[in-house]
Amino acid sequence: MGKINLRLTEVQNRERRLGTIIAWNGTASDLHAQSGYQRRGSGCKSNKDGCRLCEAKGPFTQGSVCSEQMVECQAGNVRDAVLIQHSPIGCGAGQVPYNSIYRNGLAMRGHKVENIRIINTNLQETDMVFGALGKLKQSIDDAWERYSPKAIFIGTSCPTGIIGEDIESVARKKQEELGIPVIPLFCEGFRSKHWSTGFDATQHGILRQIVKKSTKKQEDLVNVISLWGSDIFTPMFKEFNLRVNYVVDMASVSDLEQLSEAAATVGFCYTLSSYMAAALEQEFGVPEVKAPMPYGFAGTDAWLRELGKVTHREELVEQYIAKEHARVKPKIAELKKKLQGLKGYVATGSAYAHGLIQVLRELDIQVDGSLVFHHDPVYDSGDPREDSLGHLIENYGEVPSFNVSNRQQYQFYGLLQEVKPDFILIRHNGLAPLASKLGIPAAPLGDEHIAIGYEGIVNLGEAILDILAHKKFHDDLKKHAKLPYKQWWLEQKDPYILAKHPELIDA
Amino acid sequence: MAVTKNEHGQTNSINQVRYGCAVGALYSVVSIPGAVPIGHCGPGCMDKQYTSLAFYNGFQGSGYSGGSVSPSVNAGEKEVVFGGEKRLDELIKSTLKIIEGDLFVVLNGCIGELVGDDVGAVVSKYQKQGVPIVYAETGGFKGNNFVGHEIITTAIIDQYVDKFALNKDHREKGLINVWSELPYQNTFWRGDLSELKRILEGAGFRVNILFGGKSAGVEEWKTIPHAQFNLVVSPWLGLKTAKHLEQKYNQPYLHIPVLPIGAQQTAAFIRQVVEFAGIDPATSESFIEQEEQEYYYYLEHFNDFYSEYWWGLPATYAVVGDSTYNLALNKFLVNQLGLIPKKQIITDNAPEKYREAIAQEYQKLAHDVATTVDFVEDGYIVGKLLRETDFGHKPPIIFGTTWERDTAKALNGKIVEVGFPASYEVVLNKSYIGYRGALQLIEKIFTVAISASA
Numbered sequence: 001m002g003k004i005n006l007r008l009t010e011v012q013n014r015e016r017r018l019g020t021i022i023a024w025n026g027t028a029s030d031l032h033a034q035s036g037y038q039r040r041g042s043g044c045k046s047n048k049d050g051c052r053l054c055e056a057k058g059p060f061t062q063g064s065v066c067s068e069q070m071v072e073c074q075a076g077n078v079r080d081a082v083l084i085q086h087s088p089i090g091c092g093a094g095q096v097p098y099n100s101i102y103r104n105g106l107a108m109r110g111h112k113v114e115n116i117r118i119i120n121t122n123l124q125e126t127d128m129v130f131g132a133l134g135k136l137k138q139s140i141d142d143a144w145e146r147y148s149p150k151a152i153f154i155g156t157s158c159p160t161g162i163i164g165e166d167i168e169s170v171a172r173k174k175q176e177e178l179g180i181p182v183i184p185l186f187c188e189g190f191r192s193k194h195w196s197t198g199f200d201a202t203q204h205g206i207l208r209q210i211v212k213k214s215t216k217k218q219e220d221l222v223n224v225i226s227l228w229g230s231d232i233f234t235p236m237f238k239e240f241n242l243r244v245n246y247v248v249d250m251a252s253v254s255d256l257e258q259l260s261e262a263a264a265t266v267g268f269c270y271t272l273s274s275y276m277a278a279a280l281e282q283e284f285g286v287p288e289v290k291a292p293m294p295y296g297f298a299g300t301d302a303w304l305r306e307l308g309k310v311t312h313r314e315e316l317v318e319q320y321i322a323k324e325h326a327r328v329k330p331k332i333a334e335l336k337k338k339l340q341g342l343k344g345y346v347a348t349g350s351a352y353a354h355g356l357i358q359v360l361r362e363l364d365i366q367v368d369g370s371l372v373f374h375h376d377p378v379y380d381s382g383d384p385r386e387d388s389l390g391h392l393i394e395n396y397g398e399v400p401s402f403n404v405s406n407r408q409q410y411q412f413y414g415l416l417q418e419v420k421p422d423f424i425l426i427r428h429n430g431l432a433p434l435a436s437k438l439g440i441p442a443a444p445l446g447d448e449h450i451a452i453g454y455e456g457i458v459n460l461g462e463a464i465l466d467i468l469a470h471k472k473f474h475d476d477l478k479k480h481a482k483l484p485y486k487q488w489w490l491e492q493k494d495p496y497i498l499a500k501h502p503e504l505i506d507a
Numbered sequence: 508m509a510v511t512k513n514e515h516g517q518t519n520s521i522n523q524v525r526y527g528c529a530v531g532a533l534y535s536v537v538s539i540p541g542a543v544p545i546g547h548c549g550p551g552c553m554d555k556q557y558t559s560l561a562f563y564n565g566f567q568g569s570g571y572s573g574g575s576v577s578p579s580v581n582a583g584e585k586e587v588v589f590g591g592e593k594r595l596d597e598l599i600k601s602t603l604k605i606i607e608g609d610l611f612v613v614l615n616g617c618i619g620e621l622v623g624d625d626v627g628a629v630v631s632k633y634q635k636q637g638v639p640i641v642y643a644e645t646g647g648f649k650g651n652n653f654v655g656h657e658i659i660t661t662a663i664i665d666q667y668v669d670k671f672a673l674n675k676d677h678r679e680k681g682l683i684n685v686w687s688e689l690p691y692q693n694t695f696w697r698g699d700l701s702e703l704k705r706i707l708e709g710a711g712f713r714v715n716i717l718f719g720g721k722s723a724g725v726e727e728w729k730t731i732p733h734a735q736f737n738l739v740v741s742p743w744l745g746l747k748t749a750k751h752l753e754q755k756y757n758q759p760y761l762h763i764p765v766l767p768i769g770a771q772q773t774a775a776f777i778r779q780v781v782e783f784a785g786i787d788p789a790t791s792e793s794f795i796e797q798e799e800q801e802y803y804y805y806l807e808h809f810n811d812f813y814s815e816y817w818w819g820l821p822a823t824y825a826v827v828g829d830s831t832y833n834l835a836l837n838k839f840l841v842n843q844l845g846l847i848p849k850k851q852i853i854t855d856n857a858p859e860k861y862r863e864a865i866a867q868e869y870q871k872l873a874h875d876v877a878t879t880v881d882f883v884e885d886g887y888i889v890g891k892l893l894r895e896t897d898f899g900h901k902p903p904i905i906f907g908t909t910w911e912r913d914t915a916k917a918l919n920g921k922i923v924e925v926g927f928p929a930s931y932e933v934v935l936n937k938s939y940i941g942y943r944g945a946l947q948l949i950e951k952i953f954t955v956a957i958s959a960s961a
Contacts, residue, residue, distance in 0.1 A: 060601035063579035066551025088617060090528025090552060090647035092521055096559035099523075099909065100930040114913050115886075120521040125648050128621060135519040138510035142520040146887055158549045159617045159648060162587060189549035190587050190618060409575040410605055429558065430575030433568070484543070484576050489605045498601065505601045 004279045004380060009168055009184065011204035011275075013192035018274075018376045022193050022406040023056040025496045028370075028389060028399035035377035037387040053377060056404075058498035059505055064373075064406045065428065066189030068155055070198025072098045075153040075185060075205070076118050077228065077249035078256065079111065082143040085120045086136050086167060087157030092120030101446075105228025108447070109250050119143055128163055133170050140174045140182065150253035151181040151210055153202075161188035181209040181253075194374040194406065196271050196349070202248060203276040211284065212257045221245050221258070222311065223265040223280065225273035229449030236453065239320045240313045247276070260284040264310045266303075268294050268452050270351040270379045270386055278380035290383040292391040295355030296362040297325070299391065300453050306385070324454040335461035336364050344464070345421035345440075347371040347412065347431050350404075351379075352448070354388040356425050359451050359460050361396040369401035369419035371412060373428070403495070409434050410485060414495035416440065423467055425460075439478040441470040515881065515888050523886020523910040524559075525829075525854040525927060526692060528647035530616050531556040532655030537573035538690035539663075539717065540724030541609030544572060545602055546579035547595050547626055548616035552647070553579045560652070563909075564927050565694035565934030578602045582618045591624050599633060599640070609725040610667060612659060613642040620646035634666065639725070641666035653829075653855055656689055657747045664751065668731050675732040675756065681786055683707060684715045684734040684752070686745030687766060688831055694929040698938030699766075703740065706767075706941050709798070710777045711790035732756045735784060740766050740776075741831040742868070743861040764868055766831050768839035769945040770802045798942045805946050812953065813844075818960050820953070821921060823847045823898045827889055827907035828926035829855035832939075833880070834868055836906055836925065839945065841872045844952075848872065849903060850896040851880040852889055854926075890914045904956060921955050 005012070014020035024031060034053055068085070072094045076083040085091050099116040106113045119142060121135045136154070143152050152174070154167055167184045175182040183205040187198050223245045224233050233244045245255055245262055259265075265280050266289045267273025277288040291306035292299040301321055308317030343366045346353045350372040360367050379386050392399070401418055405411045407430050416424075416438060424442045426432050432442035443463050445451065450459045483490070498504060510518045527534075530552055533544035546553045557574050561567050569576060578601075580586065580594050595613070602611065615626045630642040643662040645655045669675070687703060688696045697719050704716045715734060716722050737752050737760035739745040749760035761783045767776035774795045781791045813820075824846050826833050833853050840846040848869075857865060862882055870877045883889050893905065893914050902920035905911050909930040915922035924932050925939065938944035939951075 058601070059597035060605055061579060061581050061598065062575055063546055063548070063553025063557070063577050064550045064581055065554050066549055069551050069555065088528055088647035089521060089524060089526070089651060090530055090555060090617070092524040093527045093531065093555045093559035094551075095524050096909075096928040096930065097563045099928075100563045115523060115910060118522070119887075120524060122519050122521045123648050125646075128648055132519075134510055138518045139520045142518055142887075146522075157617075158582075158587075159621060162618065162621045189551045190583050193550075193583055195551065406581075407575060429562065430554075433574060482571065484571050484606055484608070486605055486607050502597075505597070505604050507604075 004275065004282055006204070006208050006279065006283055010186040011197065011201045013197045014194055014200065014376065015192065017380065018378055019053060020194050020374055020376050021053045021055045021404060022374045023499065024053065024375060024404035025056055026402060028402040029393050031375060031402055032389045032393055035375070035389070037378050037384060037390055053375070056496045056499035058496070059502050060410065060498055062408055062410060065195040067187040067192055067195050067198030067201060068157060068189055069094055070195050071153070071155045071185050071187045071202050072118065073101065073227065074199060074202040074248040075155065076116055077102055077105065078151070079250065079252050080149060081151040081153060081253055082117045082119060082147050082149040083153045083155060084136070084139050084143060085118060085155050085157065086160050086165065087120060088123045088159060089120055091157050092122070095120070101228060105250055108228065108230050111250065117147055117149070123159060128159060131163060131165060133165060136165070136167065136170050137174065144178055149180065151183065153205065154182065154184045156184065156186050156188050158188050158190050161191065183209045196374060199272055200275040203279070206248065206256050207276065207279050207283065210253060210256045211259045212261070214260060216261050217263065218258065218261045219263050221262040222307070223247060223259055223262045223286065225265065225267045225276050227272070227448055229447050232449045232452060232455070240308070240311065240316045242311060242313070260286060262286050264289050264307065266307060269349065269355065269448070270388055271349050271376065274376070274379040274381070281381070288381055290381060290385040292385065293351065293355045293388055294452050296358035296396065296457065297454070298395040299355065299358055328454045328458055331458050332363065332461070335458065338465060339363050339365055339461060342366065342423070343368065343419070343421045345369050345416065345419055345424040347424055348373070348427040348445070350374050350376060351388045352427065354392045356451055357399060358392055358396050359457050362457050363461050367399060369403070369415060369421070370399050371403045371405050371415055373406050375404045407431065410489065411495035413485060413490065414492060423464060436474045437478060437481040437483060439471070439474045441467045441474050443467045515883055515892065517883060517885045517888050521885050523889070525884060525886065525908065526651040526653065526856070527556045527560050528651060529645035529649045529655030529658060530614050530647055531560055531652030532645060532659045533577065533614050534560050534573060534652070534691035535656045535659050535689070535718065536612045537570055538719055539610070539728065540571070540720070540722055542572065542725060543602070543606055543608035543611050544577050545599060545611055545613045546577060546616060547591065547613055547619040547624065548579055548582065549618055550579070550581040552616050553577050559928060560691045563930040564691070565929050565932050567691060567694070567697070567934060572608065578606065587618060587622055590622055591619055592629050595624065595626065595629050599629065603638065609639060610663070611638070611640040612663065613640065614645045615642065616645065617647045620644060639667060639671070651856055652692055653689055653744055656744070660748045661751055663728060664731065664755070668728050669755070672729045672732050677733055678735055679713070679733050680735050681711065681784065682713045682715065682730070682734045684731050684737045685717065685740065686737060686748055687740040689744060689829070690718045692927050693829065693832060694926060694932065694934050695937055695939050698936045699940045699944060701936065702938045702941035702944050706773060706777065707780065709794040710781060711786055712780070712784070732758070734758060736760055738780060739763070742834055742865045743830055743857050764834060764865070765838050766835035766940055768835050768940050768948065769843040770799050770942060771842055772838055773941050774799070802942050802946065809949060816957070818957065819901065820956055821846070821904040822901065823849045823903045825850035825852070825893055825896065825903055825905050825907070827852045827854060827905070827911055829853065830857045830865055832926055834865065835940065837869065837872055839948070841876050843945070848876070848878040849898050850893060851878060852892060853880055853882050854884055854889065856884050857882060886910045894918065904952065921959070923952055923955050
């Protein structure tokens with residue numbers, strides 16, 4: 001284990017590469033100890049599926065998210081490319097949310113607002129019997145005719161995976177014919193237990209077929225692996241005479257091509273950036289900035305210093321750190337007064353949650369619990385400086401109720417009862433409506449950049465004050481909303497009881 | 508196998524989807540108070556239908572059993588290789604332990620159908636124990652959520668209603684089952700069904716509206732066999748269910764293709780239903796009179812604006828949407844507001860056998876207004892057809908979806924989002940049909956028309 005293999009057409013899923021799990025409960029430090037970040041590779045051979053952590057899997061599950069959705073929200077967001085979904089129309093329903101997100105993202109970044117370019121091949125029952133490579137070819141031709149794209153991505157689906165469509169050979173032929181990259185992305189929902197494999201599938205395809213194998217270097221260019229968040233990096237990097245290359249969302253194909261020419265790659269959420277950043281270093285010699293993520297003072301200081309070291313701008317970085325500390329500290333002191341005595345809860349993607357807890361603790365907000373959608377015991381680089389959970393525990397202390405739950409709302413109820421927070425931070429949909437019915441307001445962090453860096457501490461503090469005011473709405477709703485869960489379940493103290501005692505469902 | 512293009516250049520490709528898949532009909536289940544869907548699906552299927560149909564479509568919300576509440580097997584490699592029946596069985600068992608529901612509906616998705624899981628066998632075990640649970644074969648490749656909707660209604664009728672209803676031969680004069688808009692797909696279905704029920708009740712009927720907040724839920728479904736007749740208010744959706752009930756319970760049905768918007772259409776609608784039912788028209792006539800009094804009170808005041816506004820109002824329009832709303836809007840825009848139809852595009856993949864009859868309706872929008880309609884599902888073609896349309900000397904108003912925003916801008920026209928997806932509308936109980944809805948529609952149209960003018 002360890003090396004990323006770009007020769008394979010299909011990305012290795014997270015559970016095999018990293019030992020990812022989607023269900024676990026305990027304390028943050030237990031999870032960290034069991035993950036054994038620095039012992040990666042040890043002991044995973046004995047376990048076929050690469051999972052070195054016990055998983056608290058029970059019989060009851062609620063709908064979660066699939067890898068193909070992450071392909072839509074990355075490959076589908078490349079501005080001058082087209083994504084083809086080789087699937088029945090149901091997968092195509094994803095075009096709707098991702099169009100709205102794309103449009104708002106374009107507006108936020110100052111690009112021309114327009115509809116997302118995703119084409120569904122609309123497979124029918126007969127296609128399941130006879131195959132539908134003819135339809136795939138037609139949709140590729142339609143994409144070419146309609147948009148003259150600089151690249152065409154093809155996302156697979158559960159049905160095409162099951163019937164064994166030879167997508168690769170069609171892609172190869174069309175690539176030759178059209179003279180642009182035609183890139184199959186293997187993202188069948190059933191292939192990985194966690195949807196973050198969809199990030200890796202997109203990045204794998206880009207690394208294999210778009211990134212230029214050039215020796216040219218742009219000394220001041222830094223790859224930022226992000227989604228559609230607001231542009232906070234351009235002004236920040238300007239202070240170091242660096243330019244930003246945002247990928248994958250909102251990028252153009254030429255932005256993706258020049259990934260190999262950058263002086264460094266940074267991420268701020270290792271769940272998202274792990275694969276791309278490690279592969280760029282391994283295969284193209286672009287150093288990855290290996291550091292704690294830029295949340296809170298300790299994280300941001302360390303992240304910036306590592307960026308300074310890698311890009312040889314130590315002095316500029318030190319000036320910036322000093323200047324920013326001085327600028328934000330009084331603001332943070334003010335915020336702390338207003339936020340005094342509050343208890344927060346973080347329910348987001350894995351690495352992102354580690355970062356947000358840091359920011360909350362920086363604001364002196366008590367965080368006794370967190371729910372993360374999955375857990376990667378290690379990231380692709382394997383470098384201990386990226387051990388985000390370890391960094392959180394070392395610098396900001398223990399999180400006593402730390403839970404991995406793949407957006408399972410029924411478990412979230414018990415977790416909230418245990419911690420009784422004043423507010424929650426969320427990113428993906430599904431959990432906030434429940435919290436709301438319990439009178440707990442949520443801050444949805446649609447703009448994933450708002451909590452990053454020094455200003456991020458201020459931003460998050462202010463966002464929390466805004467949503468606390470919403471509490472009146474939630475308290476009112478609480479009196480009138482009916483929960484869909486049975487009393488028996490609501491009375492359970494342990495949200496993971498069914499994983500430990502599955503026989504209870506027979507009672 | 509080569510793909511053939513139709514007369515508009517449409518291939519198999521769908522850009523800018525305008526419906527979900529058969530599994531999307533899980534939102535028909537969610538819209539029955541007390542009913543809970545269970546997905547025998549991959550991990551993302553339920554979420555895709557949720558975020559599209561229920562979230563970025565008027566932000567209608569997950570309600571009691573949608574969104575992240577809905578149980579799902581989240582099929583993985585194991586279920587694909589070894590089959591998912593065992594997994595479904597433990598999911599159903601645990602759902603019954605955890606979720607409070609009056610009726611559970613298992614929806615089989617692509618994976619279960621392709622690997623050949625016998626969902627019926629798993630579910631029938633529970634049915635034999637008297638558990639209120641049904642199953643439906645709704646693999647996504649079987650069709651869209653319109654198709655899925657009637658697979659679901661039929662499944663509930665055959666496997667639940669038929670089993671639990673009392674006195675199935677008993678009929679109550681004046682009780683109607685209503686089959687009309689597709690819940691959630693139609694962004695305004697909640698307000699619309701509520702208005703439809705109000706109108707029919709005002710006319711003297713008792714109404715099984717079956718979906719939404721005004722439905723008595725699963726208990727109401729059990730009285731479906733008691734209705735005097737089934738009322739289908741849409742060009743085609745619901746006909747399959749009504750015909751099924753006709754066969755099953757010898758229940759007649761009345762098919763009215765035009766969902767009524769405005770006083771003229773609504774009065775005609777009421778009179779047609781009353782005549783079919785053979786009930787005394789005294790109640791309905793006095794209701795019509797009373798409603799018209801209120802309706803024209805507002806229209807009379809609106810008249811100042813409509814006849815005297817200086818800065819220009821749109822004269823021509825296009826409607827892009829499902830059969831039901833498309834036809835209903837056309838009737839209203841022509842007959843009530845006197846607007847000029849330029850391009851009408853139906854996007855719900857209406858079954859071939861109904862298309863001729865639907866097109867005929869557009870030939871008689873008014874005694875002196877006829878137009879044509881195109882059946883297109885691919886959004887790229889929709890945009891192309893709109894841009895190629897000659898809208899005359901000033902920009903049109905487009906009744907469409909979020910997908911039409913760019914086209915409306917390119918035409919320098921206005922957009923009113925009236926269908927899936929309406930991602931820039933927040934919709935609670937707003938309705939665009941009947942008496943009250945028509946007034947809201949007028950408000951919306953002309954607010955949009957003038958708000959950007961200065």
